[in-house]
Amino acid sequence: MTVTEETAPLSHFERIGGTKSVKAAVDLFYDKVLADPELAGYFTSVDMAGQRRHMVLMLTVVLGGPNEYTGRSLAEAHQPLNIPLEHYVKVGGHLTATLTELDVPADILADVQAVLGQVQDQVVSGGDPAGV
Numbered sequence: 201m202t203v204t205e206e207t208a209p210l211s212h213f214e215r216i217g218g219t220k221s222v223k224a225a226v227d228l229f230y231d232k233v234l235a236d237p238e239l240a241g242y243f244t245s246v247d248m249a250g251q252r253r254h255m256v257l258m259l260t261v262v263l264g265g266p267n268e269y270t271g272r273s274l275a276e277a278h279q280p281l282n283i284p285l286e287h288y289v290k291v292g293g294h295l296t297a298t299l300t301e302l303d304v305p306a307d308i309l310a311d312v313q314a315v316l317g318q319v320q321d322q323v324v325s326g327g328d329p330a331g332v
C-alpha cells in the first residue's frame with residue numbers, strides 16, 4: 201500500500217462497506233416504498249430489478265463511489281410522472297429511515313439529505329428539468 205492510499209480519506213461509499221451495503225440499503229428502501237399505499241401505484245408497471253440496479257448505481261455516485269450510472273437523468277425519468285412534493289417528501293423519508301435503520305453514520309446521512317434537497321426540482325412535477 202502506498203502512502204497516498206494509507207492517508208487518503210475514505211469515501212462515504214467505502215465507509216459504509218461498498219456495493220454490498222448499498223444494495224442492502226436499496227432493497228430495504230424499495231421494500232418500504234412498495235409497502236406505502238400512497239407510493240406503490242407509481243411502480244405497478246415498473247421493472248423493479250432494473251429500478252433497483254439503477255438506484256444502486258445512483259446512490260453509489262451520491263456516496264462518492266465509482267460512477268457507472270447508465271440510466272436516464274432524474275428529470276427525464278420523473279417529470280412525466282407528475283410527482284407532487286408530498287410524495288417526494290415521503291420517498292425521502294423512506295430513504296432516511298432506511299439509512300438510519302442500517303446505522304449509516306450521521307455525517308453521511310446529512311450529506312444524502314443535502315442531495316435530496318438539491319435534486320428535488322428535477323423529480324417533483326413543475327420543477328426545473330434544465331437543472332439536470
Ligand code: HEM
Nearest residue numbers: 242243246254255258271272277283287288291316319323
Ligand atoms: C431523490 C429522489 C429520487 C431518486 C434519487 C430517484 C432515482 C431514480 C432512478 C435512478 C430511477 C431509474 C431511472 C432509469 O431507469 O432510467 C428512477 C425511476 C423511477 N422513479 Fe425515482 N427517484 C427519486 C424519487 C422518486 C419519487 C419521489 C417517486 C414517486 C413518488 C419516484 C418514482 C419513480 C418511478 C415510478 C420510476 C420508474 C420510471 C419509469 O420506468 O418510467 N422516484 N428513480
